[in-house]
Amino acid sequence: MRASFYPKTRSTPPVKGALPVLLPYRSPQATQLSLHEKLFNGWTVLALMLGFAWIMVQQVWAQSGAAQQASVPDILLKWTPVLLKGFGFNVLISILSMAIGTVLGVGLGILQVSPVTATRRTAWLITQFFRNSPWLVLLFYCILLIPFEISVFGLDIPFPGWVKAVIGLSLPVMAYMSEYMRGAILSIPSGQWESADSLGFTRGQTMREVILPQTVKRLAPSWMNLYAVLTMATPLVSIVGVSDVMTLTRSALAAESRVDLLIPMYLYILSWFFIYCYPISRLTVRLERKFAVKL
Amino acid sequence: MTWTPDQPIVSIHNVQKSFGALEVLKGISMDIMKGEVICIIGPSGSGKSTLIRCINALNDIQGGSITVEGQEVHDDNLDQLELRKKVGMVFQQYNLFPHKTALQNVMMAPLKVLKQNRADVEQRARALLKKVRLEGKENNYPGELSGGQQQRVAIARSLAMNPDVMLFDEVTAALDPETVKEVLVTIKDLAAEGMTCILVTHEMGFARELADHIYFTDKGVIVEHGPPATFFDNAQDPRTREFLSQVL
Numbered sequence: 001m002r003a004s005f006y007p008k009t010r011s012t013p014p015v016k017g018a019l020p021v022l023l024p025y026r027s028p029q030a031t032q033l034s035l036h037e038k039l040f041n042g043w044t045v046l047a048l049m050l051g052f053a054w055i056m057v058q059q060v061w062a063q064s065g066a067a068q069q070a071s072v073p074d075i076l077l078k079w080t081p082v083l084l085k086g087f088g089f090n091v092l093i094s095i096l097s098m099a100i101g102t103v104l105g106v107g108l109g110i111l112q113v114s115p116v117t118a119t120r121r122t123a124w125l126i127t128q129f130f131r132n133s134p135w136l137v138l139l140f141y142c143i144l145l146i147p148f149e150i151s152v153f154g155l156d157i158p159f160p161g162w163v164k165a166v167i168g169l170s171l172p173v174m175a176y177m178s179e180y181m182r183g184a185i186l187s188i189p190s191g192q193w194e195s196a197d198s199l200g201f202t203r204g205q206t207m208r209e210v211i212l213p214q215t216v217k218r219l220a221p222s223w224m225n226l227y228a229v230l231t232m233a234t235p236l237v238s239i240v241g242v243s244d245v246m247t248l249t250r251s252a253l254a255a256e257s258r259v260d261l262l263i264p265m266y267l268y269i270l271s272w273f274f275i276y277c278y279p280i281s282r283l284t285v286r287l288e289r290k291f292a293v294k295l
Numbered sequence: 296m297t298w299t300p301d302q303p304i305v306s307i308h309n310v311q312k313s314f315g316a317l318e319v320l321k322g323i324s325m326d327i328m329k330g331e332v333i334c335i336i337g338p339s340g341s342g343k344s345t346l347i348r349c350i351n352a353l354n355d356i357q358g359g360s361i362t363v364e365g366q367e368v369h370d371d372n373l374d375q376l377e378l379r380k381k382v383g384m385v386f387q388q389y390n391l392f393p394h395k396t397a398l399q400n401v402m403m404a405p406l407k408v409l410k411q412n413r414a415d416v417e418q419r420a421r422a423l424l425k426k427v428r429l430e431g432k433e434n435n436y437p438g439e440l441s442g443g444q445q446q447r448v449a450i451a452r453s454l455a456m457n458p459d460v461m462l463f464d465e466v467t468a469a470l471d472p473e474t475v476k477e478v479l480v481t482i483k484d485l486a487a488e489g490m491t492c493i494l495v496t497h498e499m500g501f502a503r504e505l506a507d508h509i510y511f512t513d514k515g516v517i518v519e520h521g522p523p524a525t526f527f528d529n530a531q532d533p534r535t536r537e538f539l540s541q542v543l
Contacts, residue, residue: 113431191386192390196392209403214393
């Protein structure tokens with residue numbers, strides 16, 4: 001056996017001739033929604049959130065005697081265009097971080113199964129370092145360490161705060177992606193490597209032509225889940241001075257200076273994130289179910 | 296030394312192989328001439344599969360030598376690709392690429408490894424699928440094919456590299472009894488065309504009918520070997536006789 005051809009793990013080598021496994025029994029009724037599944041779903045959560053907000057607002061309203069001022073929905077509506085712009089910025093940051101993190105993470109994940117021990121160890125170290133660091137700390141590091149502009153061949157490339165924030169958020173994404181990738185590669189049966197080997201494929205060709213295409217399906221659910229988590233983490237950038245939806249909300253609240261606005265305003269923003277992320281998590285669950293059976 | 300067809304195409308000499316402390320092959324020797332069909336039989340754990348995996352360097356060996364067409368297989372300077380072109384292998388679990396259609400599975404290695412012209416490769420791949428009686432299944436994915444059909448695609452895929460020797464590692468062991476036959480017919484066709492075939496098998500009837508020579512291995516050594524008629528009807532060693540009495 002050519003030792004360098006097969007994927008490497010840090011501790012144990014992949015099980016030779018992995019056996020086909022019996023799939024768990026699935027009851028035929030599993031596809032039908034039960035009553036509690038019909039009653040308690042994502043939209044119930046949203047309704048509960050809004051209802052809760054309404055009760056709180058009523059109380060604060062009554063206490064502050066703000067009845068003669070503009071109504072809360074009117075104010076929310078007034079600020080919506082500004083806040084939406086901020087939210088769009090959050091989405092943009094999440095998409096860019098995800099793109100950078102995914103590309104780097106896939107590369108790092110492949111290096112984690114490299115036949116070269118030094119490469120494998122280094123990739124593992126980088127992955128573990130970023131995976132086990134708080135996102136906020138990484139964000140601060142990027143904001144503080146990356147200069148505001150870099151000169152390359154006399155050309156000044158500016159690095160505004162939001163670009164640094166994108167880089168800061170892409171680091172943990174990279175680390176998670178790297179782990180998912182490693183797991184996906186190792187989950188491909190060893191027979192695939194062997195048959196490619198016996199057909200004369202090099203290790204690189206096997207990776208590109210046989211292994212990586214098969215990991216896409218396995219990665220999709222975790223990848224989407226990671227994206228939802230990342231999107232929900234984007235308000236962190238407001239702490240490091242990027243004008244995202246949270247920063248703008250705070251400004252709006254300061255401008256209005258009304259106590260009874262606090263809860264509805266934040267809940268308003270919360271519901272946007274919910275509406276954006278919930279379908280993603282639903283889709284993830286559906287994909288997981290779809291791919292779970294196909295080994 | 297250049298190889299000529301009057302010399303053994305595969306020559307195995309005193310091969311030793313161990314996995315850690317476990318000695319699997321304890322000095323196995325056999326010579327296989329071009330066009331011969333060899334069946335290796337024996338109880339499980341006797342090292343049959345390990346032996347044929349050593350022939351195309353999927354496993355390394357600790358001692359002895361294996362040559363294919365005069366070329367030492369376990370040589371650090373070996374041109375892997377040269378060996379892969381000479382020796383094709385079919386596995387018990389088919390190991391087709393599930394994300395490619397039957398036709399793409401057959402075409403992949405000639406295209407990517409040998410860098411041959413796409414049109415020629417496709418023509419040859421279609422001919423190969425027809426040869427293994429899978430006409431009309433070109434665009435099906437492995438998941439849509441039965442075990443026997445998948446195994447025949449796997450055979451076509453190996454043949455696409457134009458090998459001189461084919462290794463079959465218990466290729467019917469994972470199949471339904473009805474589909475075993477269709478795979479065996481394919482192998483029979485190959486043998487009739489003069490392909491050198493080395494099979495590890497539990498199909499005694501098939502071995503008896505088709506093999507030129509049968510080797511019986513047990514506990515890492517060749518206990519007995521001979522042409523099928525003498526081997527099945529006149530086994531000398533008590534271990535062979537016991538094994539045959541259980542499987543026949």
